[in-house]
Amino acid sequence: MHASKYHINTLKEAPAEAEVKSHQLMTRAGMIRKAAGGIYTYMPLGLKVLRKIEGIVREEMNRAGAIELLMPVVQPAELWMESGRWEQYGAELLRIKDRHQRDFVLQPTSEEVITDIARNEIHSWRQLPLNFYHIQTKFRDERRPRFGLMRGREFTMKDAYSFDRDEASAQASYDAMFQAYMRIFERLGLEFRAVAADTGSIGGSRSHEFQVIADTGEDLVVYNPASQYAANIELAEAPCLIAERAAPAQALTKTATPDAPKCELVAEQLGLPLARTVKSIVLATDDPEGKQQARIWLLLLRGDHELNEVKTGKLPGFENGYRFATEAEILETFGCVPGYLGPVDTAKPVSVIADLTVAHMSDFVCGANEEGYHYTGVNWGRDLPEPAKADLRNVVSGDPDPQGGVLAIQRGIEVGHVFFLGDKYSKALNATFLETDGKPAVLQMGCYGIGISRIAAAAIEQNHDDKGIIWPRAIAPFEAVICPMNLHKSETVRNVAEKLYQELQASGVDVMLDDRDIRPGIMFADWELIGAPLRITIGDRGLKDGIVEIQTRRQAAADKIPVEQALEFSLQQLKSL
Incomplete structure (x- = not known):
């Protein structure tokens, strides 16, 4: 072409x-x-x-x-x-x-x-x-x-x-x-x-x-x-990050945490690692027939973890879908506004599911169901019943792989x-x-x-730089482009370019000969933008020394190759791409 x-x-x-x-x-x-x-x-x-x-x-x-x-x-x-x-x-x-x-x-x-x-x-x-x-x-x-x-x-x-x-x-x-x-x-x-x-x-x-x-x-x-x-x-x-739950070492204490509706703020106020806190996520499942009130669920995750909504949708009881509970439903169930919720002393019974890691935590921090307060020293079995357990969270980089190694x-x-x-x-x-x-x-x-x-x-x-596209050879619009300098003025350049073009075509290469009458800088910029994997530059100056310049799209500088070796070298370069 x-x-x-x-x-x-x-x-x-x-x-x-x-x-x-x-x-x-x-x-x-x-x-x-x-x-x-x-x-x-x-x-x-x-x-x-x-x-x-x-x-x-x-x-x-x-x-x-x-x-x-x-x-x-x-x-x-x-x-x-x-x-x-x-x-x-x-x-x-x-x-x-x-x-x-x-x-x-x-x-x-x-x-x-x-x-x-x-x-x-x-x-x-x-x-x-x-x-x-x-x-x-x-x-x-x-x-x-x-x-x-x-x-x-x-x-x-x-x-x-x-x-x-x-x-x-x-x-x-x-x-x-x-x-x-x-x-x-x-x-x-x-x-x-x-x-x-x-x-x-x-x-x-x-x-x-x-x-x-x-x-x-x-x-x-x-x-x-x-x-x-x-x-x-x-x-x-997401694996459980605590092999075995430690015995309680702290008393259950209601602690003032003003203006701290998020685990990050609670951890900062109390001078504790975020991983010691537990966040509460309140969901609701509606009766498909509309005959009963929505069932309220409290899902518990470590403060530095995020809920995986796809896993949640596969939990028993969630087969018909779920939604995040309304503020009115939260107030009725917990007697408190969002931000200070927890599984201890809820206003009404609620279905609690703890993430696998949370189920093994001890002496953790969670909301006290009273605005401006959190409980510290919370322990399963002593302060609240053992929870239902499930994998609720997104994996994070550095989690262990149960089969060995670390996840990225x-x-x-x-x-x-x-x-x-x-x-x-x-x-x-x-x-x-x-x-x-x-x-x-x-x-x-x-x-x-x-x-x-x-x-x-x-x-x-996946494949670009500040100049443009870098196509893999298999899907590039053209595998190679020949850029002749002053083609319209130099018969020598024109003959060498046309001969190499015909040889590449005969070798099965999808090649473009850029015969436009434009400045070299514009021509090069076009093909760097378009992303041709291989560029062959032919000019009078190089031909005087018997060479052409061949450069892959990822190369910083061109190789100077004897004219008689240009076809073989081009094919080798394309084969390596």
Whole structure:
């Protein structure tokens, strides 16, 4: 490709609303243009990146035995009503009507449609296992679309869905997809972790996220540097930090703590470590039938720990959801305003659950259920009954791993997710097949998603500098760019540049020859911004000495290479990227 016949339109400044590097750099590099909030046009350079990502994904999905089809963007509401998600999905599901006032949705995902296909197409155990996938546009009506392609409303995803006879074979299909995903992200050239994860709104019983490591990531990944363990913080088990509860050494004492509604202020006033304090979190669970008052729960965490709301939602008694208690409910139950609450001497009985670490604490500090006062020297068994115990908190860096070693935390961007669904959708939509005994059985399903457009943004968040994007070679819009100096004035430069261009093309390199009549500084700045992995500079001055300059995007200075060795050296450099 010659630059003069391509569309390159870089910008010096990013739009004011661009908060993250990927949004800023993709806009400045001319890869995307905003059409509306969270909706973008993929310009030629940006589309090339997406197509290269799709190519790798498609190759590995085919290699794993998945079969490509294409499901519609617009889906009938009847299928969503049948699965129960018409109401459950919430405002992110964009509901529309056609001219006949029939309800449709712009698909955010395709479980309903693929299950409908399966129940009409799969009749016998002889057809199984099957795995269908597609790469398609999705739409989720985000309340606040932001961060460019990281959290847009319209985006591109690959979805795959496996169908099996029983759970054992479905788990084998899951494992095959997991390995395919590992190969995909390795080929993309990204630093990533596969982490155990919560199944969320998709449902199911087994789940892994694929997280691209980046400081700007919204997710927290817990991992052990000395092992293969990794999990999303929502799922990571937080160990008890006290091996054995010590015997009481202090008397229970009500202590004045004026203007100290937070554990940090209490610890400061009393001259104690924050880890000696216990915070109270009051939740409520409502009667699904609305016949009884809400049940009030008191969850206790160490003062320096934070509540994990996903773990909380899985506790016995919380199956139908929970909410934070209102101030009126708190006053009625504890006889006190928030900030001074605790499990000792509540106004009304309350269901207490202590985090594993809190359950082993002794002589701790908690609210006295009286404004301006806390209890010190609180002990289980002596001052209040033994609590129910559960893992309630987020892991923190430095926590011990029960399998050995110490846990660390890093930020990541979720770009892929695999789920074992079981019969969640097949049972709801009556997707069955005939087993060997001639009797109908419910299909076992798995689903596997990859955010194609989000990968592009995540790759930039992980790979950039103050000059622009640093693409991994596998997904760069062009692998190499030839930058000839004074090409329009020097026949020698023009001939060498064109010859090397033809040789690189013949070697299978996706190469751009920048034949624009622009100043060298502008040309170099464009390609540093766009992020070409390899740049070859050809000029009269170097050719007089028989050399060209070759520089990878991460190099601070170029290598001076004899002209006759330029092709071989360029190919070696590309192979190392």
